[in-house]
Amino acid sequence: MKHLKRHKPPKLSMAPMIDCVFLLLIFFMVSTTFAPIQGLRVQLPPPLSQPTPDDSRIVIMIANPVPGETEGVIVMREDSREEIVQTGDMFNWLIKAPEDAKRMVTIRAGREVLHEQIVHVMDIAKQAGIDRIGFARAANATVRLDR
Amino acid sequence: MALNLAKRRKREDEDDIPMAPMIDCVFLLLIFFMVSAVMKVPPPFTVTLPDSATKHEFTRKKFNLFINSDGRISIDDQEMLTLEDMELFIAAHENQITTLIIKADKRAKHGDVIDVVERAKMRSSKTEGLEIAFAVSEED
Numbered sequence: 398m399k400h401l402k403r404h405k406p407p408k409l410s411m412a413p414m415i416d417c418v419f420l421l422l423i424f425f426m427v428s429t430t431f432a433p434i435q436g437l438r439v440q441l442p443p444p445l446s447q448p449t450p451d452d453s454r455i456v457i458m459i460a461n462p463v464p465g466e467t468e469g470v471i472v473m474r475e476d477s478r479e480e481i482v483q484t485g486d487m488f489n490w491l492i493k494a495p496e497d498a499k500r501m502v503t504i505r506a507g508r509e510v511l512h513e514q515i516v517h518v519m520d521i522a523k524q525a526g527i528d529r530i531g532f533a534r535a536a537n538a539t540v541r542l543d544r
Numbered sequence: 545m546a547l548n549l550a551k552r553r554k555r556e557d558e559d560d561i562p563m564a565p566m567i568d569c570v571f572l573l574l575i576f577f578m579v580s581a582v583m584k585v586p587p588p589f590t591v592t593l594p595d596s597a598t599k600h601e602f603t604r605k606k607f608n609l610f611i612n613s614d615g616r617i618s619i620d621d622q623e624m625l626t627l628e629d630m631e632l633f634i635a636a637h638e639n640q641i642t643t644l645i646i647k648a649d650k651r652a653k654h655g656d657v658i659d660v661v662e663r664a665k666m667r668s669s670k671t672e673g674l675e676i677a678f679a680v681s682e683e684d
Contacts, residue, residue: 434601436599
């Protein structure tokens, strides 16, 4: 009994706990994703406003794709001038548009148009230096084309 | 001899590096990372983002909206069965959503995407409105 009393109280060993905590720390460091998301900003007209705001004179209309095709026909409108434009020519068309009309474009697309084409059109508009891209309301977004 | 050994052991104990401050530091770091971590939550379906040459960088947010090619919608891993559900979810978390990042599949239909955008926009009571962005593929 005397012999036992002289022993020091058992110490809690710290090393395994530190190992655990480091492991958790490293797990959280590895699983954390600080990488930003790449995206394109969208601007909608405020609710209950006119479908096409006055400051957007350029409207890009995209028709629903014909069955079997992935891309819809694009019609560009600037004030009252309308013309069918190929995707490849869109950049030049936008570059040639008057400077004051280039503040904003509105995209008016059919419901069946694929999101990929919308993003592609937005991409081209951004490349042409147009930062504000809006969408017309979907309710009247069907594009009539007389080809 | 026995006394000598005990003495030496005692001195070794005293010479140990103090652990407590290090543990404090490590705990602090651990808690910092736990709090600041935003987990990448996968949606219940696969989404292939469209490509774009121009892209803007947004900080990763807690709530991401996913739309797949069949028009299914989910916010993080919670699938929204109707647009009303989605609207309610956005309204309930309005204070935490400043930028709504829409991760729509490249085969998703524009109609489905625009429905979501309009609902989200209408729900937001903020005067300047909710900022909305379409996510694009991260590969160049």
